[in-house]
Amino acid sequence: MEITVKVNGADRTADVEPRLLLSHLIREEFGLTGTHMGCDTTSCGACTVLLDGRPVKSCTVFGVQADGREVRTVEGLLQDGQLHPIQAAFKEEHGLQCGFCTPGMMLTGSVLLAENPSPTDEEVRWAISGQICRCTGYMNIVNAIQAAGKAMSETTEDAAASVAS
Amino acid sequence: MLPSRFEYHRPESLEEAFQLLSQYGDEAKVLAGGQSLIPVMKLRLATPGHIIDISRLSLDEIAESGDALTVGALARHRDLERSDVIKAGYPVMATAAPLISDPVVRNLGTIGGSLCHADPAGDWGSVMLALGARVVIGSARGERELPVSEFLVDTFTTALEPDEILTQVKVPKPSGSSGGTYLKMERKVGDFATVATAVHLSLSNGTVDRAGIALTAVGSKNIEATDAEASLAGSEPSEEAFAEAGRLAAEASSPVSDVRGSEAYKRHVVDVYVRRGLTRALESARAA
Numbered sequence: 001m002e003i004t005v006k007v008n009g010a011d012r013t014a015d016v017e018p019r020l021l022l023s024h025l026i027r028e029e030f031g032l033t034g035t036h037m038g039c040d041t042t043s044c045g046a047c048t049v050l051l052d053g054r055p056v057k058s059c060t061v062f063g064v065q066a067d068g069r070e071v072r073t074v075e076g077l078l079q080d081g082q083l084h085p086i087q088a089a090f091k092e093e094h095g096l097q098c099g100f101c102t103p104g105m106m107l108t109g110s111v112l113l114a115e116n117p118s119p120t121d122e123e124v125r126w127a128i129s130g131q132i133c134r135c136t137g138y139m140n141i142v143n144a145i146q147a148a149g150k151a152m153s154e155t156t157e158d159a160a161a162s163v164a165s
Numbered sequence: 166m167l168p169s170r171f172e173y174h175r176p177e178s179l180e181e182a183f184q185l186l187s188q189y190g191d192e193a194k195v196l197a198g199g200q201s202l203i204p205v206m207k208l209r210l211a212t213p214g215h216i217i218d219i220s221r222l223s224l225d226e227i228a229e230s231g232d233a234l235t236v237g238a239l240a241r242h243r244d245l246e247r248s249d250v251i252k253a254g255y256p257v258m259a260t261a262a263p264l265i266s267d268p269v270v271r272n273l274g275t276i277g278g279s280l281c282h283a284d285p286a287g288d289w290g291s292v293m294l295a296l297g298a299r300v301v302i303g304s305a306r307g308e309r310e311l312p313v314s315e316f317l318v319d320t321f322t323t324a325l326e327p328d329e330i331l332t333q334v335k336v337p338k339p340s341g342s343s344g345g346t347y348l349k350m351e352r353k354v355g356d357f358a359t360v361a362t363a364v365h366l367s368l369s370n371g372t373v374d375r376a377g378i379a380l381t382a383v384g385s386k387n388i389e390a391t392d393a394e395a396s397l398a399g400s401e402p403s404e405e406a407f408a409e410a411g412r413l414a415a416e417a418s419s420p421v422s423d424v425r426g427s428e429a430y431k432r433h434v435v436d437v438y439v440r441r442g443l444t445r446a447l448e449s450a451r452a453a
Binding site: 001017018019020021040041042043045048054055056057060061062064065067108126127128129130131 | 166167168169170171172173175196199200203204207216218220243266267268269270272273354355
């Protein structure tokens with residue numbers, strides 16, 4: 001079946017079997033290996049991507065379900081070649097150890113921050129509770145998401161101040 | 166893991182979906198959120214030859230009208246979790262929604278899909294039993310309504326015929342002052358419940374007008390604890406009455422020992438959670 005998916009802003013087409021999972025479509029057909037396969041049983045959340053802006057486990061969605069819709073992967077976080085604030089914060093705050101859960105954590109974190117720019121510890125932990133960090137590095141993941149929120153709010157304030165002056 | 170091969174259909178209307186189902190019958194499975202169906206297909210516990218993807222149909226409205234709350238079958242758990250109407254008037258639903266699976270799964274999983282999957286560890290089944298809800302079922306042959314108590318037949322088995330689709334859930338608007346709560350014991354976010362209980366209370370002039378009590382993950386399906394409900398109807402709410410209801414609910418449960426707990430332990434949790442749930446439901450009913 002021929003499908004067209006908007007991946008990180010660009011239309012991509014592929015001819016796929018309906019049983020192909022979105023995770024495999026992204027990694028094998030589109031060559032975007034930043035999306036990681038962990039448990040393949042809807043448990044670990046390593047394969048989380050954004051489908052029409054919402055985090056989903058790509059091992060539990062058929063690729064054909066993304067036909068005509070928008071997918072954002074970790075590769076799509078870069079903005080004009082610059083790290084997204086959440087990527088910069090994960091680097092600064094040591095929000096990753098082995099890095100396997102990191103793409104999904106950053107995508108879910110970016111969605112949380114868009115709704116709630118200064119989440120509490122509990123709100124961050126709640127938002128990422130469907131995703132497992134097997135290094136158990138949760139404290140720095142929480143710190144990184146909060147630091148990104150702070151950086152994003154400051155950038156917005158600076159922009160507002162420069163417009164006002 | 167790859168499921169076995171199937172043909173994919175994406176009908177653009179409910180009528181088209183009904184037509185496809187009358188054509189393919191029990192060779193077909195309806196795909197809503199896919200959060201239970203896709204895992205069982207990957208494990209090859211289900212090997213449908215045809216998948217009918219209804220997930221893009223507009224069937225997700227949550228609205229209160231007249232004497233009922235109507236919820237479209239495709240309402241996502243996250244929509245139910247965030248609904249102001251539900252937060253304001255349906256505390257059993259409002260407390261259950263954030264406890265279903267995990268936040269990422271709740272972005273896709275639907276209330277209709279959860280009810281049709283009929284997993285005894287499913288949360289909405291118990292919530293709907295406690296609220297005395299009904300389901301609307303459609304097919305090319307027409308439409309019918311069933312109480313959830315008749316819809317849920319056994320493990321992974323409902324009253325749906327092969328050509329039918331669950332289209333809507335109807336929850337009666339609670340009368341008088343009412344309260345309720347869903348309590349769930351789980352080892353971690355996203356795990357199946359060890360035990361969960363749904364409790365609803367409607368009061369009229371200080372006495373119990375209607376009690377709804379249902380149990381999750383302690384039998385071959387969601388269990389409505391009818392003896393416990395009947396023991397409360399018409400009575401004055403009291404610690405003793407709640408203790409008796411807890412005892413009767415534990416008696417109605419038939420848990421099995423597994424990695425999550427022994428049979429005796431789970432039965433005890435039912436007793437404690439029903440008592441605790443009734444106490445909280447009473448507090449919220451009196452505050453309402």
